[in-house]
């Protein structure tokens with residue numbers, strides 16, 4: 087059985103639409119004659135903008151409405167930023183494709199200051215991510231950390247309006263939106279860790295639709311899948327949500343996988359860091375191993391804080 091049409095459920099933000107169009111173009115190129123359409127939808131995560139994600143219940147918020155559309159037969163697939171996909175997928179769904187990763191670094195964005203070190207004492211920095219807050223606190227305990235939600239464009243507007251001296255965003259999102267020049271400084275591994283799965287685009291579909299899964303699997307990048315499997319398995323072992331400050335970065339070399347993981351504490355800026363290596367058949371156990379090493383350093387106390 088082959089599929090004639092694929093409908094892509096997507097959020098309506100500029101970044102989500104760019105990512106869905108990107109997947110649509112790749113699918114059209116891979117399957118000549120295939121009809122590919124976008125189904126833009128609003129999610130709870132997009133509608134509730136006045137509270138940090140950690141308070142309103144975490145990451146599944148961006149997926150629910152897209153998954154309902156697939157269950158009701160209004161779309162065959164959904165496109166997500168992998169870092170917004172919970173460590174545990176909803177039963178009945180799969181990720182048949184993970185695209186090659188873009189720049190996984192975070193971006194220091196400011197109109198007046200070149201990097202973190204250049205910020206004046208007590209400067210206001212906007213980010214609602216606990217992972218970013220903990221790492222900022224660790225290097226600059228004097229900073230005033232302020233919540234900042236909304237899509238990438240809204241966050242940049244709030245910076246430009248003077249609410250903050252600097253904000254932190256993902257390099258990948260800025261690049262996809264043609265905003266590369268807003269990156270003043272890259273906050274990159276190993277000193278600074280991204281979110282598990284950051285900069286990878288994930289394609290989700292129902293696990294009971296083999297023809298769809300097969301059509302989507304051509305977009306999968308094996309190396310990215312290995313790296314993000316290790317990062318996401320670490321996150322899952324740590325309790326797996328965005329309500330805790332967790333960072334992870336896995337590299338793939340000819341010698342195998344190297345995973346570095348971090349659990350942080352926002353109020354003290356204390357960061358626990360652990361790393362380990364494994365062969366490329368062992369991505370999931372590598373994640374578990376680094377999580378165990380973080381627990382051995384006392385991660386449970388920070389995760390329950």
Ligand SMILES: NCc1[nH]cc(CCC(=O)O)c1CC(=O)O
Pocket residue numbers: 167168169170238254255256257258259283284285286287
């Ligand atoms: N939480 C929103 C979100 N989800 C994914 C990205 C960036 C793109 C990516 O990581 O693939 C962003 C924006 C940001 O953090 O600046």
